[in-house]
Amino acid sequence: MGFFVLMWAFFHKLGSPRWFYEISGKWLPWLSLLALSCLILGAVWGLAFAPPDFKQGNSYRIIFIHVPAAAVSMACYMVMAFAAAIHLIWKMKLADVVMRSCAPIGAALTLIALFTGSIWGKPTWGTWWVWDARITSVLILFFLYLGVLALYEAFENAESASKASAVLSLVGCVNVPIIYWSVEWWYSLHQPATIKLTEESTIHPDMLYPLLVMLCGFYAFFVVALLLFSRSEILYRERKTKWVKALAAA
Amino acid sequence: MHPVRKQRLIVVLLIVAGSAIAVALAAYALRSNINLFYPPSDIAAGKAPVGKNMRAGGMVLEGSVKRDPDSLRVDFIVTDYSANVPVTYVGILPDLFDEGQGVVASGQLNEQGVFIATEVLAKHDENYMPPEVQSALDAAQQNGDKAAAPLN
Structure with a gap:
């Protein structure tokens, strides 16, 4: 019971952009350190020390960028859709800020996933691009992010802009499970999942561990980027308040 | 609330x-339309259109690849282990193309039931392992050690 009271108090505090700005400033250095160390460790481990694959040789190493970018791009969308729901229901200012901040990060990560996948596809499959269910649904994810960004800019009134973007985010969240299961529901060129939650992963541990470190690094990087975007958005939106003016004067 | x-x-x-x-x-x-290709059993059952552009996908049957020594022509059989489709292709195959590997071929099915491919793509599976592990698995299999199953 005490936990729920604490969570509720935390939820209410989140309603204050100023409180969020101050607390996130304290988290940032630690999260940045975590992200940076995981990304460096994972990249060096994966690219230089992990063994080559028995069929693909060294070209499989793009997995260390491609898979984390793709996984976080979908997680980012769920965060954005969740923030959209909170914004629509509770009209929480911070939720709107988070939703707005997720869109450019998610768009960048999706683009990285598409780009690295294409580079890998040429030597492995023999083509840069194919309109299979997985690749097409990830392309739709990319356009959804761009759509959310565009809708924000399409309205003069900030209130209507965030409402419209929130509805689009919610509608688009249907796409995320489609991306995840597309390789099982339909015949596709893209292979099914290698890292499985319910059964043993079909990747050798020497390759899996650096991949998990990279995944951790990408998630940490996402949180860092989200905090940085949110903080600058908060400063912009609250630019007329006393505390931001005091911060700028200091 | x-x-x-x-x-x-x-x-x-x-x-x-x-x-x-x-x-x-x-x-x-x-x-x-969301399915990228037809599996051999659908093609054998007549579900795939004849004389229209489409894709066929499955595994390359072991021992079925015949390369023409004078040209880039390759003949092989795509199977899902319940039905077979013969494929003819003239061109360069992707590096991962091999017997027992997944492929997706695009082209047309002719009246004789032969798939005339204009493009052949290799379908990679979800298994990743170092070469030493694979050779150890092969050696174990040759010794008749069935207990050493592959990673999946």
């Missing part, structure tokens, strides 16, 4: 449910 917020929560859930149903219906209606 405040009644206004409760109402908004219901609206949010309706938006998600409504779009999910719409997408599910669209995907159901387009299901044959």
Whole structure:
């Protein structure tokens, strides 16, 4: 019971952009350190020390960028859709800020996933691009992010802009499970999942561990980027308040 | 919960449910187009169009690859281990193309039931392992040690 009271108090505090700005400033250095160390460790481990694959040789190493970018791009969308729901229901200012901040990060990560996948596809499959269910649904994810960004800019009134973007985010969240299961529901060129939650992963541990470190690094990087975007958005939106003016004067 | 917020929560859930149903219906209606290729058993059952551009996918049957010594022509059989489709292709195959590997070929099925491919793509599976592990597995298999199953 005490936990729920604490969570509720935390939820209410989140309603204050100023409180969020101050607390996130304290988290940032630690999260940045975590992200940076995981990304460096994972990249060096994966690219230089992990063994080559028995069929693909060294070209499989793009997995260390491609898979984390793709996984976080979908997680980012769920965060954005969740923030959209909170914004629509509770009209929480911070939720709107988070939703707005997720869109450019998610768009960048999706683009990285598409780009690295294409580079890998040429030597492995023999083509840069194919309109299979997985690749097409990830392309739709990319356009959804761009759509959310565009809708924000399409309205003069900030209130209507965030409402419209929130509805689009919610509608688009249907796409995320489609991306995840597309390789099982339909015949596709893209292979099914290698890292499985319910059964043993079909990747050798020497390759899996650096991949998990990279995944951790990408998630940490996402949180860092989200905090940085949110903080600058908060400063912009609250630019007329006393505390931001005091911060700028200091 | 405040009644206004409760109402908004219901609206949010309706938006998600409504779009999910719409997408599910669209995907159901387009299901044959969302599939990238036809498996050999669908082709054998006559579900695939003859003389139209489409894709066939499956595994390359072991021992079925015949390379023409004078040209880039390759003949092989695509199988899903319940039906077979013979494929003819003239061109360069991707590096991963091999017997027992997945492929997706695009082209046309002719009247004789032979698939004339204009492009052959290799379908990679979800297994990743170092070469030493694979050779150890092969050696174990040759020794008749069935206990050493592959990673999956």
